[in-house]
Amino acid sequence: MQISLQVNGQARSVDVEPDTPLLWTLREHLGLIGTKFGCGVAMCGACMVHVDGQRAFACQTPASVLEGRSVDTIEGLSDGEEDHPIQRAWIEEQVPQCGYCQPGMMMSALDLLQSNPSPTREEIVTHMNTNLCRCGTYPRVVRAIERAAGEMGA
């Protein structure tokens, strides 16, 4: 089926099967490879994107529900010139090791900070528990979110 949607603010049209997960639509049909495949069953969060401004597992979002919707990915996080405060915080705290889970982590973090600009540590952990990191960078993810919250609130 042909669907039309907004991806990172741009109108895109793509021809995929109705049950094709947004993950593969983004990665292989639209070439936006920043969104990662980890498990395919909403257990790791590597594919986290935003649909209409709220986080969603791209692996669980079929094309059939995407007509006219707005999708944001890691590629749209920066304004094209400067890194987003979340990206800056991630660099400042030197969060990534292998880095594969981090785009999903950052999209989850953005979702949190949009609804809760100054989350407590407990709120951060509860919200971010959707996202797995096998390298064990969790303490730095928490610190980066706290840093980004400070910067975005300032």
Next chain:
Amino acid sequence: MNRPIDLDRRDFLKAGAGLTFAIPLTSKLAGCVSAVDPQAEGIRVENAYVQLMADNSCTIFAPPCEMGNGSFTAVPVIAAEEMDVDWSLVNLEFSPAIDELYANPTPWVHGNMLTIGSTAVMAYYPIVRRAGAQIRKTLLQLAADLWGVPAAELRTEPSRVVHAASGRSLTYGEVAARGIVPDSLPEVDDTELKDPAEFRLIGSEGLQRADTPDKVRGEPVYSIDTRLPGMLYSTAKRGPFFNRRPVSVNEDEVLAIPGVIAVTELDDGAVAVTARTYEAALKGERALNIQWSNAVADASYDSATDLAGLVDVADDLSVEGYDVGDYLGESGDSAVQALQAAEAVFERRYQADFLYHAQLEPLNAVANVTDNGRRLELWAGTQGPSQCIGTAAEVLGISRENVTLHRSFLGGGFGRRAVRDHDWAMDAVRLSKLHGAPVKSIWSRESDVASGRFKPISAQLIRATETEDGLIGAYHQRIVSDAPLRYVDSERWELGHHVPQIAAPELMHSPYAAITDYKGEFVQVESDVRVAAMRSVGNLPTTFARESFVDEFAREKGVDPLEFRIRMSAGHDETIHLLEKVAEMSNWGNRPGLGCVLGEEHFALVAEIDLEDSGEIVTRRVWVAMNAGVIVHPDNADNQIAGAVIQHLGAALRERISFTEGRVDQSNYFDYQIVRMAQAPEVEVYFEPSHEPPRQVADGGARSIVPAVANALHDLAGVRLRHLPLNAERVLAALA
């Protein structure tokens, strides 16, 4: 093996001549080797690790892979330090995959370019220091010739040569551009290296990893991100055990799925589904119904029964294993004799279940076989790039020179991507040849779990005698397990004379000074379960058993377990210092729920836990005191230790692979449960300041978290669990 690297420029050029180096797909593909043209315009001074350009910029080559370890930054930092280059002028590239120039010098790596066992910084440190120093020495001599002054009067500042007496200075680029570069660069001996007290870059707190910006911007740095025009997609399923083949496949049913173009039995017995899209390939995989060879016999395999059998073997001392001390020329006979003569023997048994790597980036590769099967371009995240090239060349029956490997970053390795046969990458190679088109092969998570290469199950028996002072005197630790190396790399297995090092390195000696009569023994058992090296390999179960045992011994004697470890370390001042340090950091002993571990002579750890009514252990905080020698990149070293502690914590809490009726019971992250953020403790790491050469960091002891949790559980709840993982079910059973 420790083969000295040849730093001679002409030899480097010779080695480079005729080799095909990879061209990156896009300039953004930061993980890839870019064109390394030895005659490139602008290069003025170079050896195998450094190319200095006339414009004062500089490229440093990193042989290790980058899978989160940070060696892509840390190893070049070592060269930059000795070269005294301005770090902001340095470009980083992966080195080409040439064993002769870039093999990991660790003896047991046997001359391969493998990034394994947390060895990269430690192993490359001496070589890369000399490589950097050689460039600096060359530049000093060139400047001395230019100015007509003795080289001894010159010094360097970052990327500048300075003659203080005359107030003259030139950039490295200027010196190299104006000077007459010799064909052969001067030798450097160790006395010409910097005094570590003078290091500017090594040990610098503010140093950042070079790979971070691309990773947080979602740039295409992993092999799975590669896209080629006309590319097909594949996934594959394998039999439940090693060397199984499909007997029947419901091919027609799968081929009927729109987009699926082929169902193929590959040479290694895998069944691959190839499709025009990956989503179609996945549908095909789910629809596959395969009857595997040996199915009737395999259906009787049950990992709990297998492990019970290993426990019996561990108990049966008439089954003699390999005396691990033989590798070092130290027999364990005296320990056995002392145990035979002893009136009382303290004895315990420990077990561990299978573990799965669970790296976040699924196994994948992109292959493009062209020229009627005579050429291959391959994108694969591998811990062994030279082995990957060699295996691909064998699979296609072509020469290595016709294989171009793009070295991507790895979305986690942990040993899974260090297997010589590169099973996952060869799927893409075989299918690209078959279809005459580029193929991206991605194993689904379910496929990876079902046919994983696991850290083997193990059973252990530890026996010890007590000295007059109440310490452990003679000590015998015996592990019964498979030897992963026989599956991982048969060549290294042969070269190492079947020394089961990969199964039991920690068994070679005891970290405790008090243990004078020591025997480490490895009893190899084999099954058809695929096994592999996995982070800390055999050290995780062996450290778990030893440190649980030492704790049990201490508590039975009524001695504080940390104090007991200090007493056991009499004469090892450094070890005692680290134990005292970690006691101080953790405020040891003032509350229940603390467990301590001496992981190695240089590594002490304390964990603090709580226990929920559900039986779940909650790890609150972890403290580490470690002496890893020179810490090249302190912030990354901290991240590596904290991360490895959190990763290994999963082996203590919930991670386990089990087989029932010949099938792996788990299938994805919901039933193979790695540590999530809510379970991750804060980890405070102390590195003892040191000018000694670097040691392993992550694999230097972080596994100690596993026995620390077991010891803390005993401290808190009075129960001793001796079977990994210490999951809620087992905790509740012990408490009942």
